[in-house]
Amino acid sequence: MLSCPSCGGILRFEPHLQRIYCDNCRSNFAPEDYPNIKVAVEEKEISLERSYDESADYDVIRYTCPQCGGTILSYDDTAATFCSYCGSNAFIKGNLSQEKKPDTIIPFKLTKEDCEKKYRDSLTMKIFAPSKFKSSVTIDRFRGIYMPYWVYDFDINNKRLALTGSTETRNGDFITKKEYALSGTLDAHYAGISFDAASKFSDNLSMAIAPFNYKDATGFVPSYLLGFYADSGDVSHSTYSGDALNMAVDDLTTEFKRKPGFLGYGVSDTSQVTNALREQRTKPKIGMFPVWFLSTKVGKRISYAVVNGQTGKVAADIPVSPFKYLVWSLLLAIPLFLIFSSFCVLNPGRVLTLSLILTIASWVISSCQLRELYKRNHSLDDRGLQSMDAKHPHVTLVPNKVESSIAAGFFIFFGALLLMPFLGWITLIIALVICNALNSNSYKIKDTITGKVIKPKIPLKEKLPSYLKLGISVAASVIILFWTPVQDTIYYAGAALCIIMTILTYIDIIGQHNKLTTRELPQFNVRGGDRNA
Amino acid sequence: MLKRMSLQNTRFFFTVLLALVAAIIMTLVCGTSVSAAKADYTNPDTGYYVLIEDDADLLTASEESELAYKMRSVTEYGNAVFKSIDYNPYYYTSTFAHEYYDELMGNKSGAVFLIDMDNRELYLEMDGAIYKKLREDKANTITDNTYSYASKGQYYLCANTAFEQVYQVLEGERIAQPMKYTCAALLAILVAFIFNFGLINRASKLKSASNNDLITSAVRTVTLSDTSARLVKESSRYSPVVTSSSGSSGYRSSGGSRSSGSYRSSGGGHRSSGGGHRGGGGGHRF
Numbered sequence A: 001m002l003s004c005p006s007c008g009g010i011l012r013f014e015p016h017l018q019r020i021y022c023d024n025c026r027s028n029f030a031p032e033d034y035p036n037i038k039v040a041v042e043e044k045e046i047s048l049e050r051s052y053d054e055s056a057d058y059d060v061i062r063y064t065c066p067q068c069g070g071t072i073l074s075y076d077d078t079a080a081t082f083c084s085y086c087g088s089n090a091f092i093k094g095n096l097s098q099e100k101k102p103d104t105i106i107p108f109k110l111t112k113e114d115c116e117k118k119y120r121d122s123l124t125m126k127i128f129a130p131s132k133f134k135s136s137v138t139i140d141r142f143r144g145i146y147m148p149y150w151v152y153d154f155d156i157n158n159k160r161l162a163l164t165g166s167t168e169t170r171n172g173d174f175i176t177k178k179e180y181a182l183s184g185t186l187d188a189h190y191a192g193i194s195f196d197a198a199s200k201f202s203d204n205l206s207m208a209i210a211p212f213n214y215k216d217a218t219g220f221v222p223s224y225l226l227g228f229y230a231d232s233g234d235v236s237h238s239t240y241s242g243d244a245l246n247m248a249v250d251d252l253t254t255e256f257k258r259k260p261g262f263l264g265y266g267v268s269d270t271s272q273v274t275n276a277l278r279e280q281r282t283k284p285k286i287g288m289f290p291v292w293f294l295s296t297k298v299g300k301r302i303s304y305a306v307v308n309g310q311t312g313k314v315a316a317d318i319p320v321s322p323f324k325y326l327v328w329s330l331l332l333a334i335p336l337f338l339i340f341s342s343f344c345v346l347n348p349g350r351v352l353t354l355s356l357i358l359t360i361a362s363w364v365i366s367s368c369q370l371r372e373l374y375k376r377n378h379s380l381d382d383r384g385l386q387s388m389d390a391k392h393p394h395v396t397l398v399p400n401k402v403e404s405s406i407a408a409g410f411f412i413f414f415g416a417l418l419l420m421p422f423l424g425w426i427t428l429i430i431a432l433v434i435c436n437a438l439n440s441n442s443y444k445i446k447d448t449i450t451g452k453v454i455k456p457k458i459p460l461k462e463k464l465p466s467y468l469k470l471g472i473s474v475a476a477s478v479i480i481l482f483w484t485p486v487q488d489t490i491y492y493a494g495a496a497l498c499i500i501m502t503i504l505t506y507i508d509i510i511g512q513h514n515k516l517t518t519r520e521l522p523q524f525n526v527r528g529g530d531r532n533a
Numbered sequence B: 001m002l003k004r005m006s007l008q009n010t011r012f013f014f015t016v017l018l019a020l021v022a023a024i025i026m027t028l029v030c031g032t033s034v035s036a037a038k039a040d041y042t043n044p045d046t047g048y049y050v051l052i053e054d055d056a057d058l059l060t061a062s063e064e065s066e067l068a069y070k071m072r073s074v075t076e077y078g079n080a081v082f083k084s085i086d087y088n089p090y091y092y093t094s095t096f097a098h099e100y101y102d103e104l105m106g107n108k109s110g111a112v113f114l115i116d117m118d119n120r121e122l123y124l125e126m127d128g129a130i131y132k133k134l135r136e137d138k139a140n141t142i143t144d145n146t147y148s149y150a151s152k153g154q155y156y157l158c159a160n161t162a163f164e165q166v167y168q169v170l171e172g173e174r175i176a177q178p179m180k181y182t183c184a185a186l187l188a189i190l191v192a193f194i195f196n197f198g199l200i201n202r203a204s205k206l207k208s209a210s211n212n213d214l215i216t217s218a219v220r221t222v223t224l225s226d227t228s229a230r231l232v233k234e235s236s237r238y239s240p241v242v243t244s245s246s247g248s249s250g251y252r253s254s255g256g257s258r259s260s261g262s263y264r265s266s267g268g269g270h271r272s273s274g275g276g277h278r279g280g281g282g283g284h285r286f
């Protein structure tokens, strides 16, 4: 803890002022003026004589959670009250630690109040969220953490280019082809293509609050951490180097052709430029980027919410309260009931067909969820975790073309339902076609090393319950619809069976959704010194 | 465009108009002749009648007269007809009911309760004021509520209950349709489940920043200097412009869409053709 030189009060970095601020006497200082931090550990004050700008390390207190092994860096003794990664309330006293100094930092722009407001705003539409997520006790646990990022830079300096280009122009019935020899000097600089370097910070969350604007990045000084926290990275820098390079290559190939000197000459060969990028591979920098971080325990699992501390972008895993889901569904059912009972001619056969369609639709939703769960459980969407663990396949996800958004599908689906009285059986076929299209995989898994497409293999044990429910409903309904018995009661019994199966499927679906919006409690290996990451 | 279309179709419309006029005249003539001949009772105030044609011989003489008495109340609104058949010359019960209705009273208000022993199916066909009040929905409910009597061979009870319920609806009373409401409620709940889950799924998607977002937020400078462009080679080749495809694609779609509007009554499954009545009904097998 750094004491105020005027009054001895507690200093903290104030995001709105972008200065070190004393709440007690309101004096403030530029962060750079306080490079040396005095750290108090175990009642003893250790004065740090080491000059910060000559050393590659800085001193800070490292707190380690006894529950999950997660660590957090801070100058603040409030770090000892709870753990942001597993939500546990036991945090042992920290130890003085020498950490590798990051190369660059983007200071917090949003205060805790700003962040809480953004988070609450994002919750207003989430009417199904459990009330725990909206309570101020929970929201108060937002912590400002500087997350480690790998920052990739690319530079092309005075690269002499000799290229060819060709254009074709039509003049009446003739096409004129012009070929050019082009030359120029290219200077290209990319700074700040960044990926999160902490495996405990899930890629799907970090990518959802990206990007950070690198223009605000500045040199790291430990005093930016006053009142905030920091984390250290554990993901190897090579994990994202390919992605970073590809981004720069993609951007530069489109960019340099648009420059005035080359525009309109039809440059097609870009290999000279991309090779120049590929040739230089410098080690990336470590950046500290501001993230407001909140963890909420949901039973034995945990749910994270993150807010970009620079731009205010929110990404949150919000589970659904089954009770709220039921209540809102029943409320919505009232107008739907009025519509159905007054505008639809519901004869027994039609009721059976409709409930069968709804059963199939719910099965589709459930199998989509199963695939998402597969993706999550195998870390297919998390490059950082893949690199950490040899068990995980090293893959990229290629989105499938057929990926029609579920929402669009629903609209078509309801359209088909409206057509029901006019088309009868054809509706069932249309619905099946739509369901099949929706059910087709939304992503392809591609092995990054071999380039082969891997098929997700969901074990039968997981798939069986949903298939069973679908199978029972389809079998019963199809038999009844072909048998065409005289008694209405048989149709209604079939419809009741479908409805029961559908309700059971929805119980599964909500369970799956809540699994997707929460994570297992983290368990970090207590690694001694992976400061170099 | 409208003018062009109507010119093209003038002949067609003319033919249809002729057919319509002819059909109306025909039905008027037929309708009056039948009703005059066989009515069991004619309501002195409204002129509507009761008619029982038990061709399949399902009712005893006393049952017939009791039923006819019961059916009188319906004549406040339209003709009340009971018809039973042993043999259906048409494939569908609904077709027979429709044709029979047409022949009997055209588009006058009325209700025909048909027991088709050939198909073992009940059918309630209506038009006019009665149809406006009952619609396919209620016709279905009434046959749903009475088919079980027919299954057991209680044809009098079946017809009696049917006309009783027709009258109840006409009088604005409610008839029991518990299954309809139960089904509507359950379907509404399921649709609400789907819809709400759609909302949840949409709201909870974590949307990743695109590569373009990531690169534009990085600091990026691309400069190109000392550029020169030298023309190395210029060549020309003959390639005539193909113009044939551009001319012919005018409007073609104007006429086609009109044919799809043919009316299909949902309850009965028949088409109301040319001069026939526009009502409908509902039925149930037994």
Ligand SMILES: [Zn+2]
Pocket: A004, A005, A006, A007, A008, A009, A022, A023, A024, A025, A026, A027
């Ligand atoms: Zn002070």
Ligand SMILES: [Zn+2]
Pocket: A065, A066, A067, A068, A069, A070, A083, A084, A085, A086, A087, A088
């Ligand atoms: Zn912990």
